[in-house]
Amino acid sequence: MTVAAPAPARLRVPTGDGFSPARVWAMMLRYLFLLRSSWPRTLELIYWPAIQMILWGFMSRFLMTNSTWVAKAGGVLLAAVMLWDVMFRGQLGVSVSFLEEMWSRNLGHLFATPLRPYEWVISLIFMSFVRVGIGVVPSALLAIPLYHYSIFTLGLPLLAFFSLLMFMGWAMGLAICGLILRNGLGAESIAWFAVFILAPVSAIYYPVSILPRWLQYVAWILPSSHVFEGMRTVMFQHTFPLGHFFAAAGLDVIWLAAGGAVFLLYMRQARRRGALMQMGE
């Protein structure tokens, strides 16, 4: 081999000061390239929400004729399953994009560039929108011809519920990323199961009042419980429950602050331990 003489011009690279949307876009592009490169991954994003929706759709049909509670609002279970998926996919959207860097042992390269941790977090959040969109929208559309139910009939409250659950998903996703940074890839399964610990107390398919008294206190500190109670209020009573909305929004702020703090704390600890250079499969 022979060495070609490099070009003579001197490159002028901008300084790394301040927030850069270009760097956020660069990270998003990295994850979009990855999604594009593997159709089975994209299919998997659609597959589970669709299967869930189909199962709960049949369950709803059965309960419509056997449960007066479900009969009052036919789509209550389908709406619940789809909104729960919004939160789960929102959390996964953050955690899995983060895990991609761990799997590819790329953290060392990333943080030797001017990329700031918060720019990366913003890109993870945008990617969770993309992943939720790919995962949940097709099943929501599929429910219309299959079960004659459109979650979009919820109207503006749907937007509120969607946002509140996304916020909670991001908070959990960030905290999970922090824990994986702390404990290494051996802890990656947290990304898949952590959210399900909260499922029984989130009152997804039943009211909070069903839970034992002490568990109700736990339920009310979860934004998700307020969202699902609120969703049922909209569907059964046709009013928007402002109390649940503000409670969920306030709790989301606390959850997001806590999730972000856990992430930044363990990120700093990873720099102290040298984990950014070592993390990988």
Place this chain on the structure above:
Amino acid sequence: MAEIVLSVSRLTKKFGDIVAVDGIDFDLPRGVTAALLGGNGAGKTTTLSMLLGLLLPSDGAITIFGENMLTHRHRVLPRLNFSSPYVDLPHRLTVRQNLSVYGRLYRIPGLRERIATLASDLQIGDFLDRPFGKLSAGQKTRVALAKALLNEPELLLLDEPTASLDPDTGDWVRSYLETYRARTDATILLASHNMSEVERLCADVMMMKKGRIVDRGSPTALIARYGRATLEQVFLDIARGADFAPREAAQ
């Protein structure tokens, strides 16, 4: 006097009771290729990680381009880059996608042309659209070098730049680095186990042992000081000898 690009003072890293880097000091001027030499666990990679800001020191200071690396690393990082066989690029992304992502992270102006230039210089054009994970070791090294040169760094840190390469590719990489330094007046600091590589590329060699710099000089000066024929023999004297008495032992 040449401008000091990198200045390290009392740099220390402890992991619990283990002292990985033990209060090292050194300066590097612009346009010099220097090496950190030492056996496994001598502290070379730990030192490079701290210089990159990937690892926080337990004590000491790092100044790069006159900026405190611990407090203003984001001002320094656009002018710095690195390559290491221990840190991968994403395997599923193609070479072009990898370079596009990193080019955007550095906000390289005229990125498409920059990638084309590097592809031509580093002879990676034939596999620009192949996934990084499907490349041979030599191809991966050249791509990693392309990533490291995307921002045309004024300070280039290289960890084992020719590890696992065949002699032809290794020689090619060394020639490229010589040409790059000559053209850009960049400072290059490399950690290596390859003595012939260090003898060929470096004007300044820092010998590390147990986290300390135990000797320093040009390859010729070190060889003369230890009364040896090659840098490898000097390395072995230091690696096998008593902690700080190799010069006397050689004499």
